[in-house]
Amino acid sequence: MATAATLDAVVRxxxxxxxxxxxxxxxxxxxxxxGHGQLLAEHAGTTIAAGGKRLRPLLVLLAxxxxxxxxDRLIRSAVAVExxxxxxxxxxxxxDRAPVRRGRPTxxxxxxxxxxxxxxxLLFSRAFAELAASGEAADVRALSGASxxxxxxxxxQRADAWDVGVSLDRYLERCELKTGALFxxxxxxxxxxxxxxxxxxxxxxxxxGLAFQLLDDVLDVSGPASRTGKARGTDLLDGTVTLPxxxxxxxxxxxxxxxxxxxxxxxxxxxxxxxxxxxxxxxxAKERALAVVAxxxxxxxxxxxxxxxxxxxxxxxxxxxxx
Amino acid sequence: MATAATLDAVVRxxxxxxxxxxxxxxxxxxxxxxGHGQLLAEHAGTTIAAGGKRLRPLLVLLAxxxxxxxxDRLIRSAVAVExxxxxxxxxxxxxDRAPVRRGRPTxxxxxxxxxxxxxxxLLFSRAFAELAASGEAADVRALSGASxxxxxxxxxQRADAWDVGVSLDRYLERCELKTGALFxxxxxxxxxxxxxxxxxxxxxxxxxGLAFQLLDDVLDVSGPASRTGKARGTDLLDGTVTLPxxxxxxxxxxxxxxxxxxxxxxxxxxxxxxxxxxxxxxxxAKERALAVVAxxxxxxxxxxxxxxxxxxxxxxxxxxxxx
Numbered sequence: 001m002a003t004a005a006t007l008d009a010v011v012r013x014x015x016x017x018x019x020x021x022x023x024x025x026x027x028x029x030x031x032x033x034x035g036h037g038q039l040l041a042e043h044a045g046t047t048i049a050a051g052g053k054r055l056r057p058l059l060v061l062l063a064x065x066x067x068x069x070x071x072d073r074l075i076r077s078a079v080a081v082e083x084x085x086x087x088x089x090x091x092x093x094x095x096d097r098a099p100v101r102r103g104r105p106t107x108x109x110x111x112x113x114x115x116x117x118x119x120x121x122l123l124f125s126r127a128f129a130e131l132a133a134s135g136e137a138a139d140v141r142a143l144s145g146a147s148x149x150x151x152x153x154x155x156x157q158r159a160d161a162w163d164v165g166v167s168l169d170r171y172l173e174r175c176e177l178k179t180g181a182l183f184x185x186x187x188x189x190x191x192x193x194x195x196x197x198x199x200x201x202x203x204x205x206x207x208x209g210l211a212f213q214l215l216d217d218v219l220d221v222s223g224p225a226s227r228t229g230k231a232r233g234t235d236l237l238d239g240t241v242t243l244p245x246x247x248x249x250x251x252x253x254x255x256x257x258x259x260x261x262x263x264x265x266x267x268x269x270x271x272x273x274x275x276x277x278x279x280x281x282x283x284x285a286k287e288r289a290l291a292v293v294a295x296x297x298x299x300x301x302x303x304x305x306x307x308x309x310x311x312x313x314x315x316x317x318x319x320x321x322x323x
Numbered sequence: 324m325a326t327a328a329t330l331d332a333v334v335r336x337x338x339x340x341x342x343x344x345x346x347x348x349x350x351x352x353x354x355x356x357x358g359h360g361q362l363l364a365e366h367a368g369t370t371i372a373a374g375g376k377r378l379r380p381l382l383v384l385l386a387x388x389x390x391x392x393x394x395d396r397l398i399r400s401a402v403a404v405e406x407x408x409x410x411x412x413x414x415x416x417x418x419d420r421a422p423v424r425r426g427r428p429t430x431x432x433x434x435x436x437x438x439x440x441x442x443x444x445l446l447f448s449r450a451f452a453e454l455a456a457s458g459e460a461a462d463v464r465a466l467s468g469a470s471x472x473x474x475x476x477x478x479x480q481r482a483d484a485w486d487v488g489v490s491l492d493r494y495l496e497r498c499e500l501k502t503g504a505l506f507x508x509x510x511x512x513x514x515x516x517x518x519x520x521x522x523x524x525x526x527x528x529x530x531x532g533l534a535f536q537l538l539d540d541v542l543d544v545s546g547p548a549s550r551t552g553k554a555r556g557t558d559l560l561d562g563t564v565t566l567p568x569x570x571x572x573x574x575x576x577x578x579x580x581x582x583x584x585x586x587x588x589x590x591x592x593x594x595x596x597x598x599x600x601x602x603x604x605x606x607x608a609k610e611r612a613l614a615v616v617a618x619x620x621x622x623x624x625x626x627x628x629x630x631x632x633x634x635x636x637x638x639x640x641x642x643x644x645x646x
Contacts, residue, residue, distance in 0.1 A: 119474075
């Protein structure tokens with residue numbers, strides 16, 4: 001999500017301790033995937049190694065702050081959050097029949113749906129095993145809440161598919177379930193492992209997760225494909241109605257009357273994208289995401305200066321990938 | 324697995340308390356599926372309602388015994404085990420593209436693979452949420468171990484698919500992962516909720532789970548389809564090599580040389596089943612399963628008489644469905 005440059009800046013700003021903690025997280029992820037048989041090592045290992053920016057574990061560590069000595073519990077929480085994220089990616093790729101993720105073949109493409117489904121289930125199970133080893137019920141509660149939300153968000157997206165009239169509130173709820181909840185859990189788990197429960201930090205996580213999803217949905221319409229790595233309008237072809245269309249349909253009656261099921265080609269989807277863009281909906285949707293980021297930053301609790309600055313950097317990273 | 328008659332006998336033998344606890348389990352399962360949105364209520368509700376004999380929750384309650392007052396923790400454990408079982412069935416049905424389970428359309432058939440995958444993930448997450456509410460890390464550990472085993476067993480089955488020469492040890496390990504581990508967790512959780520950890524009870528669960536899987540694999544070859552509800556040789560068509568073939572290949576060189584990938588029709592699969600049966604492998608495989616049941620019973624720890632008798636009835640139920 002955030003660019004690699006931003007995250008490098010975060011790690012620099014947060015001081016050397018963060019870098020060494022992130023290394024422990026990586027080590028543990030490697031151990032886990034290596035320790036469960038050749039198939040998991042092969043498939044999950046690849047998925048996890050390809051694994052993006054590790055933003056969720058980073059949030060766990062940043063939410064924990066630097067005052068307390070880093071514990072095994074903290075590392076386990078960071079690892080568990082990333083495992084749930086990876087499990088959901090592996091399952092999503094089965095559902096989307098996706099051939100490639102982050103430049104590598106998906107588990108689905110390399111090994112088929114049976115192996116991919118089981119690999120996702122195993123990553124999922126290992127996430128809870130990781131937390132069970134810490135012995136903290138509050139941690140399990142936070143993670144199971146987020147993983148339930150993820151699945152519920154997916155179900156909601158299916159239930160609302162092809163409905164061009166879906167309400168803004170339902171859309172926002174879906175984004176919080178699909179994306180906000182795991183970011184929230186990351187911040188919650190970090191706080192739990194050190195200073196104790198912190199609802200304000202949890203809300204920060206939820207908001208930047210929401211902003212991330214809003215911007216992701218803008219990028220699906222705005223492209224360019226050369227930057228996002230996928231064709232414009234992919235969501236529309238799946239029947240997924242997002243903020244740009246929700247805003248644009250109020251301004252262009254033809255869009256409100258669009259039957260998404262009739263979209264058959266990438267070209268047709270692109271022409272709907274152009275039509276959405278012509279209403280000015282993209283910049284309004286982006287504004288809304290920026291407002292959520294601002295709200296996230298404004299709502300941060302009183303924190304040590306360096307911790308606050310790094311969390312704000314992460315929040316800005318959500319925006320930066322757009323601009 | 325066990326026949327309804329056996330389970331009725333178990334409930335009768337165990338006394339009235341068991342019946343009322345099983346009702347609390349049913350109630351909680353209904354509440355859970357009703358409490359997570361319409362889609363889950365619709366799909367998971369149907370799966371869980373169609374849900375078979377509730378053998379795993381029954382084992383949780385029987386392993387707990389009657390000496391301690393039943394706690395919420397016990398009910399939550401019984402519910403969690405059934406949720407993991409249901410989640411795995413929902414995912415299996417996606418992988419097998421199964422139209423019907425227990426006489427009702429599967430979630431996959433009724434709502435497609437996206438909804439079915441997400442429904443399985445949600446049931447999975449709710450299982451851990453259920454245990455997190457008890458606040459007992461040992462319970463989470465037991466369940467995450469079992470759910471990891473389930474997925475690892477599935478991966479192992481894929482890795483060994485089409486290999487007619489798969490070793491007996493690998494086959495037995497796969498059965499323990501796929502089926503034994505959740506039965507084991509059921510007994511382990513029941514003991515944890517009352518008297519405390521009991522490895523002998525856990526081993527009982529693992530053994531009857533193993534015996535269950537062995538007999539299931541015999542039934543796939545022996546049929547009749549009118550009784551099992553599926554065509555003979557379904558496993559063979561999937562490339563899944565099980566005990567009857569592992570025994571028979573030593574006696575019939577043509578079987579050892581069979582290329583399962585060449586099996587294209589149900590008739591061809593049936594003719595391999597006949598050939599396996601002709602070696603006498605089915606009764607030997609059944610013998611082995613009966614020996615595991617006997618071992619399970621012999622290994623039971625010292626228990627109150629009624630508790631021991633009901634656990635033995637359950638063990639016998641595994642056999643009874645065969646005879």
